[in-house]
Amino acid sequence: MAEHTRVRGIGEADWPAVAALEAEAYADLGLAEGERLLRTRAAAGTCFVLDLDGRTAGYVLALPYPAFRCPDLTRPEHVVHHATNLHLHDLVIARPLRRRGLGGLLAGHLADTARRRGFTTVSLVAVGDKEPFWRALGYRAHHGTPLPAGYGADAVYMTAEAAAHPSQTRRPAC
Known part of the structure; x- marks a missing residue:
């Protein structure tokens, strides 16, 4: 049976599932923020499930x-x-669905949104050894950029030009 995949704007009813995915992804790294803090990082039109x-x-x-x-x-x-910079605060795929290109799909959707909304750059902080994933999507590391301590010693600030993002059809494993 074929799966039906759809990217859509985040809604009020999505928050419990988002918080559960975030906890699953970051609890072991000590980076879980919880629903209350995640909600404060949600901007209209740039957050998707x-x-x-x-x-x-x-x-x-x-x-x-x-x-x-x-x-x-x-x-x-x-x-x-x-x-003019859109900061990608968090991207999570459910653990059993990783390495199927879904992270690249979401990143591509966000890059398209950034371009349409007039952002010139997209930034993020790579944690948990994800720098190679983001580099494959066109992000460049800025190792000297100071970060709040909560991101961990191995965190890396990265940027990409919004217009330079690879097409949404390119889907590296996540």
């Missing part, structure tokens, strides 16, 4: 944020930034 046969299989949260800065994982976001 991956719906696979009617269940939440993944999500991406992104918000306008000044370049070479990122949210502190221990504090809520109270300021709406008006920036």
